[in-house]
Amino acid sequence: MFIKTRINKINADNLYCEGQVISILDNDKKTIEDKKLNDYKVIISFDKIDLSTSLKNYDFMINETVIGKVIETDDKGKLISLDISEYQKEIFDDFVKGGPYKAKILWFLSYGAMVKVNEFLGIIKNSDFSNKYLKVSQFYHPGDLIEVEVANTYLNKIYFKPTDMSHEDYQADLSKYKVNDVIIVRISSTRPWGIFVGIAPGVDGLCNNPDNLGLKAGMKIAYKITKINEKGIKGRFVKLIG
Numbered sequence: 001m002f003i004k005t006r007i008n009k010i011n012a013d014n015l016y017c018e019g020q021v022i023s024i025l026d027n028d029k030k031t032i033e034d035k036k037l038n039d040y041k042v043i044i045s046f047d048k049i050d051l052s053t054s055l056k057n058y059d060f061m062i063n064e065t066v067i068g069k070v071i072e073t074d075d076k077g078k079l080i081s082l083d084i085s086e087y088q089k090e091i092f093d094d095f096v097k098g099g100p101y102k103a104k105i106l107w108f109l110s111y112g113a114m115v116k117v118n119e120f121l122g123i124i125k126n127s128d129f130s131n132k133y134l135k136v137s138q139f140y141h142p143g144d145l146i147e148v149e150v151a152n153t154y155l156n157k158i159y160f161k162p163t164d165m166s167h168e169d170y171q172a173d174l175s176k177y178k179v180n181d182v183i184i185v186r187i188s189s190t191r192p193w194g195i196f197v198g199i200a201p202g203v204d205g206l207c208n209n210p211d212n213l214g215l216k217a218g219m220k221i222a223y224k225i226t227k228i229n230e231k232g233i234k235g236r237f238v239k240l241i242g
Contacts, residue, residue: 018119021064044070064106066119088120092158099149100163108137110189110217115160117148124148128161132168135188138201139167172200177233179227185223190215195237197223205233212238 069086083139093146103115103124110127113136113155128151140146177183185197188204190224193241195215199205207223 015070017068018068019066019068021062021066023062023232042170064116091120092153096150096153096158100147101160102145102147103148103160104134105140105142105146106145107142108218112136113140115146118201120158121162122158124160124162125151128152128159130165130168132202134167134170134202135198137186137188138198167201170201172203174200174203174228174233177229179225181225182238183225184220187211187215187217187219187221189217195221197221197235199233205235207235207237210237215240238241 009050101117103117103122106114106116106121108114109123111127112123112129115122115124124136124146126133129136143202145157147163149163151159153159183199184203185199188196188198190196190209193209194208195209196204197207205223206224215221220241222241223235224238225233225235
């Protein structure tokens, strides 16, 4: 898979360029549609993004600004492909030494959130976000900004953590939920034997996993509460919302 990017500007030595993601491609077609710089289409292979995730869909990157290292040009010296991972490696040390930063939430992963700090792509793991099993997705939405600092690094990848940990004081109020209530919830994770859904920050519910619906984390469903006790909430799947 590939990212198609419209180039905004190129630095003086022609080593790096900045562009805006305009579409996601499922093939390796490298057609250049316009020779004007501002409309120039550049291909970025997914293996040149270098994020330690198993995402199959990168649509959340559309309209995002990226910076990459030029790795291929055509016979006229025009840009054809970029390598985001090489650029990230070269600015890696600056991020490790600096901070705090404003991070933009791009998308949620099963174990945290993908974020962008300036033009650097990184990850906030739920385990760095909270010691109480709270999740980034329970407090933020894609596009939100959060102040972060470096939590740790691994092989030119940076994992961030929030500077403000006040969410750790959150106490879920389950008194507003009653048996037989039908609520709209988002799937946290799926297993062959059941689905975990986010009822409230720090509170997941469990329900059956219907066959043949292909339910995935992030989808919204209607959920009917069947049991509430000190161990949590259980319910059953009603219908897929989207």
